[in-house]
Amino acid sequence: EEKIVDFTYDKSSEKKRIAILTSGGDSCGMNPAIRAFTRAALIKGAQVFAVREGYNGLVTDSIIPLHWGSVAGIINRGGTIIGTARSVEFRTREGRKKAAFNLIKNKINNLLVIGGDGSLTGANLLRCEWASLLKELVEDKAIDEETFKTHETLGIVGLVGSIDNDMCGTEITIGADTACHRILEAIDAILSTAVSHQRSFVIEVMGRNCGWLALVSGLTTGADYILLPECPPEEGWENAMVESLEKGRLSGRRCSLVIVAEGSIDSNGKPISPGYVRDVLEKKAGHDARITILGHVQRGGIPSFCDRYVSTRMAVEAVNYLYNGNILEPVLIGMHGNRVVRAPLMEAVKETQAIGALIREKKFADVVKLRGGIFQEAHTIFNICANLKRSPVAKKGFNVAILHSGGPSPGMNPAVRAFTRLGIDLGYRVFGVFNGFSGLAKGDLQELTWMTCNGWSVMGGAELGTNRSTPNESNIAAIIKTLQDNNIGAICMFGGYNGYVGITELAKFRAKYSYLQKVALVCAPGTIANNVPGTETSIGADTCLNNILDALDKIKQSAVASRRLFVVEVMGAHCGYLCSMAALTSGAERAYTMEEGITINTLVDDLNMFVDRFKREHKIGLIIKSESASETYSTKFIYELFKEEGKHLFDVRESILGHLQQGGIPSPLDRLNASRLMYHFFQLLQTEVIDNRQTDLSGCIGFIKGKIVFTPLQEMSEGINHKYRRPQKQWWLDLLKLSSQISVSRGEAKIN
Numbered sequence: 001e002e003k004i005v006d007f008t009y010d011k012s013s014e015k016k017r018i019a020i021l022t023s024g025g026d027s028c029g030m031n032p033a034i035r036a037f038t039r040a041a042l043i044k045g046a047q048v049f050a051v052r053e054g055y056n057g058l059v060t061d062s063i064i065p066l067h068w069g070s071v072a073g074i075i076n077r078g079g080t081i082i083g084t085a086r087s088v089e090f091r092t093r094e095g096r097k098k099a100a101f102n103l104i105k106n107k108i109n110n111l112l113v114i115g116g117d118g119s120l121t122g123a124n125l126l127r128c129e130w131a132s133l134l135k136e137l138v139e140d141k142a143i144d145e146e147t148f149k150t151h152e153t154l155g156i157v158g159l160v161g162s163i164d165n166d167m168c169g170t171e172i173t174i175g176a177d178t179a180c181h182r183i184l185e186a187i188d189a190i191l192s193t194a195v196s197h198q199r200s201f202v203i204e205v206m207g208r209n210c211g212w213l214a215l216v217s218g219l220t221t222g223a224d225y226i227l228l229p230e231c232p233p234e235e236g237w238e239n240a241m242v243e244s245l246e247k248g249r250l251s252g253r254r255c256s257l258v259i260v261a262e263g264s265i266d267s268n269g270k271p272i273s274p275g276y277v278r279d280v281l282e283k284k285a286g287h288d289a290r291i292t293i294l295g296h297v298q299r300g301g302i303p304s305f306c307d308r309y310v311s312t313r314m315a316v317e318a319v320n321y322l323y324n325g326n327i328l329e330p331v332l333i334g335m336h337g338n339r340v341v342r343a344p345l346m347e348a349v350k351e352t353q354a355i356g357a358l359i360r361e362k363k364f365a366d367v368v369k370l371r372g373g374i375f376q377e378a379h380t381i382f383n384i385c386a387n388l389k390r391s392p393v394a395k396k397g398f399n400v401a402i403l404h405s406g407g408p409s410p411g412m413n414p415a416v417r418a419f420t421r422l423g424i425d426l427g428y429r430v431f432g433v434f435n436g437f438s439g440l441a442k443g444d445l446q447e448l449t450w451m452t453c454n455g456w457s458v459m460g461g462a463e464l465g466t467n468r469s470t471p472n473e474s475n476i477a478a479i480i481k482t483l484q485d486n487n488i489g490a491i492c493m494f495g496g497y498n499g500y501v502g503i504t505e506l507a508k509f510r511a512k513y514s515y516l517q518k519v520a521l522v523c524a525p526g527t528i529a530n531n532v533p534g535t536e537t538s539i540g541a542d543t544c545l546n547n548i549l550d551a552l553d554k555i556k557q558s559a560v561a562s563r564r565l566f567v568v569e570v571m572g573a574h575c576g577y578l579c580s581m582a583a584l585t586s587g588a589e590r591a592y593t594m595e596e597g598i599t600i601n602t603l604v605d606d607l608n609m610f611v612d613r614f615k616r617e618h619k620i621g622l623i624i625k626s627e628s629a630s631e632t633y634s635t636k637f638i639y640e641l642f643k644e645e646g647k648h649l650f651d652v653r654e655s656i657l658g659h660l661q662q663g664g665i666p667s668p669l670d671r672l673n674a675s676r677l678m679y680h681f682f683q684l685l686q687t688e689v690i691d692n693r694q695t696d697l698s699g700c701i702g703f704i705k706g707k708i709v710f711t712p713l714q715e716m717s718e719g720i721n722h723k724y725r726r727p728q729k730q731w732w733l734d735l736l737k738l739s740s741q742i743s744v745s746r747g748e749a750k751i752n
């Protein structure tokens with residue numbers, strides 16, 4: 001397992017002087033990255049500097065020191081506090097020579113660049129030219145030989161700040177998730193008016209070479225048609241589009257939605273504008289069509305949970321690299337699943353730029369390949385789910401059913417929608433079971449048609465209903481009857497821990513009921529708590545964390561006038577995932593989880609820490625506590641203790657966030673991943689049940705190390721801590737330490 005960060009203070013590293021710059025278009029998440037990088041580097045003992053306004057600041061020597069406090073209060077702010085720009089001068093060798101001189105003048109020997117492929121190309125160029133630039137500076141007598149020798153190497157590390165998600169070497173770029181949030185907020189709002197008036201909307205989203213935003217927003221809003229630069233439509237696409245939209249209308253859709261990526265082209269490379277699409281809809285289909293160009297709203301706002309998370313992880317890894325990596329080879333820090341990865345900087349940039357050239361050369365199949373697996377998968381799912389014009393396929397010999405179990409989790413409805421449409425497309429009859437296993441026992445189920453789930457991709461809650469019932473001796477005979485009567489050959493339980501128990505119980509009854517021996521039993525993780533086995537993340541947790549961050553941002557603002565410590569309790573049952581992630585991405589000083597426990601010593605130490613902070617004029621303190629962190633030290637107890645002990649110095653407020661955490665419309669990531677899981681469910685049925693004729697398939701599907709994998713029932717059960725109803729191994733435990741390390745300054749962290 002990778003070490004998340006080595007926080008040992010390194011005395012020799014005081015000589016390390018590291019500068020950060022943000023360049024190109026801004027993106028949400030740059031600030032959290034600046035914060036995490038600055039603090040992780042300060043903890044190591046480095047001196048940290050900000051270069052203001054992108055490469056312009058290097059050329060003009062606008063370089064300032066960053067302290068621990070310089071990056072306080074920015075984790076929830078969009079944009080970049082150090083400014084960004086496009087620098088014409090840096091594109092010239094003369095400009096880069098000035099940049100090199102200014103870096104040396106400030107004795108900076110390491111540089112973090114956060115920007116798009118252009119910015120990272122610039123960084124790499126500076127790195128490649130470094131030796132020759134220094135030589136010239138010696139010849140010009142701008143620097144002496146001694147200085148030349150002490151600055152022979154320049155460590156460079158890059159993070160991709162780009163809302164387009166257009167970079168090779170990372171699955172996700174900083175800012176892309178927040179941009180999807182902004183787009184979905186807008187489209188969800190537009191849909192309600194579109195439905196009322198039976199209108200058609202053509203929406204343009206950003207993305208010059210990359211259709212990621214259009215693809216994800218198309219899939220997750222249930223759009224009818226999307227246009228992407230990577231996959232231009234065939235000649236005559238206008239008729240196909242109109243036909244597809246008409247089919248939707250005839251089936252009962254009250255509006256039509258076409259999403260156009262900014263850089264969309266046809267198969268001849270000719271740009272497709274939203275205006276052209278509107279004209280087609282008006283002339284060929286007689287629609288009342290409107291255009292909305294979302295523009296710069298997509299760049300702004302409050303960074304989403306995902307962007308705060310990935311930027312923090314990437315930034316800390318950038319510090320790791322500068323301390324432990326081979327700095328002669330510049331790297332790009334990216335993400336693969338929940339993990340940080342390093343890729344050679346120049347290769348990643350070259351591959352990314354090759355995509356632009358391939359699009360110009362119309363080699364679209366190669367482009368899609370380079371975009372990677374998730375892009376291709378999402379495109380396939382979109383095409384299936386939006387395509388009412390299906391050609392008939394051979395019917396399968398059995399029917400499939402989906403049910404929920406456990407608490408409601410945002411993402412359940414998008415999952416059912418994808419399950420239904422993907423299933424029908426493959427030739428299955430699809431059933432939705434109401435109210436979990438008890439509904440199954442009562443025969444409370446309905447065949448789902450293509451249009452039953454129309455509009456469900458944007459809906460929170462669970463239309464099928466969910467509860468905590470499980471199969472048992474008293475209801476099993478009725479369950480079997482329902483399955484038999486409806487010829488159900490596969491069940492997908494999309495839900496939480498209870499559902500995993502339910503499926504396990506059902507599998508045990510196979511010994512007694514032969515019908516069950518040929519029913520595939522598969523769990524898919526749909527719970528905000530992220531406490532189920534066989535997966536690193538569950539659907540709903542992302543929406544929940546965005547809800548929590550939204551509440552925390554508001555709570556923090558309420559403290560501006562006074563010195564206040566908040567003790568905020570979050571859900572998660574016995575699993576501290578929500579607590580730990582919320583702390584990491586809100587800048588909380590402390591997180592209390594059941595996994596780490598709370599002792600009287602913890603409380604005394606933390607009390608002293610807060611007293612010390614408030615004495616040093618801090619205005620606000622934040623503790624996030626998991627609901628089951630301790631049976632003894634309850635939220636109330638902690639509140640009373642801190643209130644009493646801190647009464648002359650600060651106020652204490654408790655806040656139990658409660659059920660707002662389970663509600664709300666599902667986030668883009670939850671909608672996307674719910675659909676992807678369902679796609680993998682049907683792939684699993686095909687390979688294991690139909691092709692390999694495995695009749696008693698049982699287990700779960702989930703996200704592990706960036707892939708969707710199947711874990712058989714036995715391994716799934718072994719991976720469970722039954723007492724505390726959570727997985728035995730939890731990958732995120734080390735992050736608990738990280739969050740408090742970068743939120744509370746330590747005495748030894750020397751501030752320059």
Ligand code: ATP
Nearest residue numbers: 024025055086087090091115116117118119122162
């Ligand atoms: P975005 O995704 O917003 O386009 P970007 O980083 O790709 O971000 P660019 O405008 O391409 O944005 O680049 C930002 C800055 O990086 C440029 O203004 C320039 O200063 C520098 N830069 C880009 N390409 C090069 C290059 N080939 N050589 C030197 N500097 C470059």
